[in-house]
Amino acid sequence: MERNNKGGGIRKKQEKQGISQRKQKAFFFTTLLVLMFALIYNFLGFRQELALGENYIMVTFLDVGQGESILLRSNAHAVLIDGGEHRYRQVILDYLHLSDVRHIDYVIATHPHSDHIGGLITVLSSVSVGQVVMPDVTHNTTTFDNFVSVIENRAIPIRIAHAGDSIQAGIINLKVLAPYGTQARLNDMSVVVRMEHGQTSFLFTGDAESASERQMVSSGMNLSSNVLNVGHHGSRTSTTEIFLNAVSPDIAVISLGRNNQFGHPHHEVMERLQSQNITILRTDELGTIQMITNGYVIAIV
Numbered sequence: 001m002e003r004n005n006k007g008g009g010i011r012k013k014q015e016k017q018g019i020s021q022r023k024q025k026a027f028f029f030t031t032l033l034v035l036m037f038a039l040i041y042n043f044l045g046f047r048q049e050l051a052l053g054e055n056y057i058m059v060t061f062l063d064v065g066q067g068e069s070i071l072l073r074s075n076a077h078a079v080l081i082d083g084g085e086h087r088y089r090q091v092i093l094d095y096l097h098l099s100d101v102r103h104i105d106y107v108i109a110t111h112p113h114s115d116h117i118g119g120l121i122t123v124l125s126s127v128s129v130g131q132v133v134m135p136d137v138t139h140n141t142t143t144f145d146n147f148v149s150v151i152e153n154r155a156i157p158i159r160i161a162h163a164g165d166s167i168q169a170g171i172i173n174l175k176v177l178a179p180y181g182t183q184a185r186l187n188d189m190s191v192v193v194r195m196e197h198g199q200t201s202f203l204f205t206g207d208a209e210s211a212s213e214r215q216m217v218s219s220g221m222n223l224s225s226n227v228l229n230v231g232h233h234g235s236r237t238s239t240t241e242i243f244l245n246a247v248s249p250d251i252a253v254i255s256l257g258r259n260n261q262f263g264h265p266h267h268e269v270m271e272r273l274q275s276q277n278i279t280i281l282r283t284d285e286l287g288t289i290q291m292i293t294n295g296y297v298i299a300i301v
């Protein structure tokens, strides 16, 4: 398709490493299916026993209806990105319990909308949390007030995220790609992080829209990722072509509610993803989606 002609500087940089990247992608695809079946077999047999091997990171896109909540977990560390609406809080608590997560190193609140921070209020009040990472922005809602109150009451340190920052929890390495300064729209203040583990990579975009996407592309930072968490629940205001070309994902995950009032995912976004033959996984169709990476391959489990 057109993807090789677009993406500006980043694409050109990628072309220089073209051969090794193509090799990596071929390796990724050939081993993906084999590992998928092996891991499904293992996980069906030992579903309750979710202890991970030393080099494994589990990435879980929780089904929190129209909202978003993603847990990154290694054997010893955990990072929670967003917590869905308040009414889905039990989904997160149950999953943390099932996964035996008793301490979360970082809770990343991408931005203050209720479909991202609502469920975090209960998580922050009932689970040990090392630090809350959030953008430098406030929001005039009861949900945001409650969110701030619980952080203050529990005396959890707050870290304001800026593009260029790094967040590390054991083998979970995150690079903050956005936000830059102050943005006109709250969605564009979303904390965007890219996780690199060995040769595998994931991009988590919150509700970042086209303005933030443009800045990320022009920043020259590495956006290329195997898995893209599609911005703003598949809204047409995100996943612009230039951004998608820079990320060039193999798999796109969309967190959204069935028959949601916004018409997400918008058909323009679906067409953009489909035109690049990207595998699309949706929480409204599949429920909670789990992936595991050992730094070489990513398996859907």
Ligand SMILES: [Zn+2]
Pocket (backbone or CB within 6 Å): 067, 068, 113, 115, 116, 207, 232, 233
């Ligand atoms: Zn949202």
